[in-house]
Amino acid sequence: MDGLIGIGLYTPAEAGRLLHVPSAKISRWLNGHTLKGREYPALWTPSVQLNDSDRTILGFRDLMEIRVADAFIRAGVSSIQVRAAINYAREILGEQYPLSAERFRTDGRSILLRVFEKDADGVERERLLNLFRRQYEFKEIIDPLLKTVDFDDHGSPKLWYPAGRRVNIIIDPLRAFGQPIDGVTSVPTTVLATSASEFGIEETSIAYDVPESSVRRAVEFEHSLN
Structure with a gap:
C-alpha cells in the first residue's frame, strides 16, 4: 500500500x-x-x-x-x-x-x-x-x-480544480487518495455531501467543524457529477 x-x-x-x-x-x-x-x-x-x-x-x-x-x-x-x-x-x-x-x-x-x-x-x-x-x-x-491544473517544478500536474478555480474543490493525489476535497478544510466532498443529505447543512457544518459554505460547495459539486 x-x-x-x-x-x-x-x-x-x-x-x-x-x-x-x-x-x-x-x-x-x-x-x-x-x-x-x-x-x-x-x-x-x-x-x-x-x-x-x-x-x-x-x-x-x-x-x-x-x-x-x-x-x-x-x-x-x-x-x-x-x-x-x-x-x-x-x-x-x-x-x-x-x-x-x-x-x-x-x-x-x-x-x-x-x-x-x-x-x-x-x-x-x-x-x-x-x-x-x-x-x-x-x-x-x-x-x-x-488552466484548471497546477504544475510542479518539473511541469507535471500536481493539483486539479475539477469545477474550476473559483469553486474551491481540489483533487490532490497526496490527500485522501486523490478523492475530491474541499479546498478550505480538506474534507472529502463525498463525506460532506452524504452527511448533508442525511443531517442537513448546519448539522454537518458543526459535526465536521467546517463552514456551511464548504458543505454547500461539496453538495453542489457532488450533484454535478451525477
Whole structure:
C-alpha cells in the first residue's frame, strides 16, 4: 500500500464520474479492445499496477491524460491518431504521460501537426491537419483543460480544480487518495455531501467543524457529477 500513496487511486467508474467520460470507454482506452475483428491496443498503460489483480485502477496522472485524449477525440481525432500522438510526444518531450505535461501546451501543436500529416498508409488527412493548423484552434482545446491544473517544478500536474478555480474543490493525489476535497478544510466532498443529505447543512457544518459554505460547495459539486 505504501507504494500507492501519493498517486491517487480511481476505478474506471470513479474516473468516469469525475471526468464525465463513460467508464466503459475509459476501460477500452486503457485495456485495448477488439471491434469487428480488428484489435485496438491500449492508448497507454495505467500508472497503477496491482500485483495479482486483473482490475483496472487509474492514478491521478491517468485522469489528466484522459482529459486531453477525450478532448481530442471529441474534436474529431480518432483514437488511432491519439495513440500516434502520444507515442511521438513521448519521444519529443521525454514524458511517459505527455498529453498532460505543461510543456505540451507549447509544443503539442507542432507534435500533432507532424503526426497528423499522414496516416498509417501514407495518405494525407487534410481534415485532421486543418484541425491543428492554426494556433488558436489548438489552444481552444488545450487551454481550458490546463488552466484548471497546477504544475510542479518539473511541469507535471500536481493539483486539479475539477469545477474550476473559483469553486474551491481540489483533487490532490497526496490527500485522501486523490478523492475530491474541499479546498478550505480538506474534507472529502463525498463525506460532506452524504452527511448533508442525511443531517442537513448546519448539522454537518458543526459535526465536521467546517463552514456551511464548504458543505454547500461539496453538495453542489457532488450533484454535478451525477
